[in-house]
Amino acid sequence: MKLHELKNVAGAVHRKKRKGTGEGNGHGKTSGRGGKGQTARSGGGIRIGFEGGQMPLYRRLPIRGFNQKNFRVEPVVCNVGDLAKLDESVTEVNAEVLAQAGIIRADENYLKVLADGEITRALKITASKFSAAAKAKIEAAGGEAIVA
Numbered sequence: 001m002k003l004h005e006l007k008n009v010a011g012a013v014h015r016k017k018r019k020g021t022g023e024g025n026g027h028g029k030t031s032g033r034g035g036k037g038q039t040a041r042s043g044g045g046i047r048i049g050f051e052g053g054q055m056p057l058y059r060r061l062p063i064r065g066f067n068q069k070n071f072r073v074e075p076v077v078c079n080v081g082d083l084a085k086l087d088e089s090v091t092e093v094n095a096e097v098l099a100q101a102g103i104i105r106a107d108e109n110y111l112k113v114l115a116d117g118e119i120t121r122a123l124k125i126t127a128s129k130f131s132a133a134a135k136a137k138i139e140a141a142g143g144e145a146i147v148a
Contacts, residue, residue, distance in 0.1 A: 075129060076108040080137050081117015083125065094126040094148075119143070 019031035033040045049056050076095075082103050083093060090097060099106040113125060115133035122142035130138075135145045 073110050075110045075112035076104050077112055077114055079114050079116040080119045080134050084119045092124045
């Protein structure tokens with residue numbers, strides 16, 4: 001099956017409701033908007049969370065906690081299995097080498113190595129952080145894990 005062969009199920013597509021085309025169709029005159037008022041006007045309606053002038057729920061509830069998002073730095077994750085895919089000529093690995101290989105983005109420099117996958121050759125890896133299992137796998141393969 002290809003994209004151009006797809007078809008809707010019978011009854012899935014409905015004719016567009018034609019409003020305001022006279023009283024005979026049942027959707028003329030006010031076109032299903034009721035009588036007068038704010039919601040009957042074009043562009044009218046009340047904003048989300050408005051409770052008719054009553055203090056809205058999001059303002060009645062107390063503010064709790066503190067989350068300082070602007071200083072948090074998320075590490076770029078690289079797995080041990082990704083390091084094993086590098087070219088055989090590479091012996092020293094850092095963020096620049098991984099960026100050139102296309103494993104991480106070039107503008108990232110806070111790198112954390114995780115233990116998913118296997119590594120069989122000795123590599124000297126420089127990163128900001130290592131998980132304990134990743135460090136153990138790297139050292140078991142005869143490599144070195146350097147925290148920069």
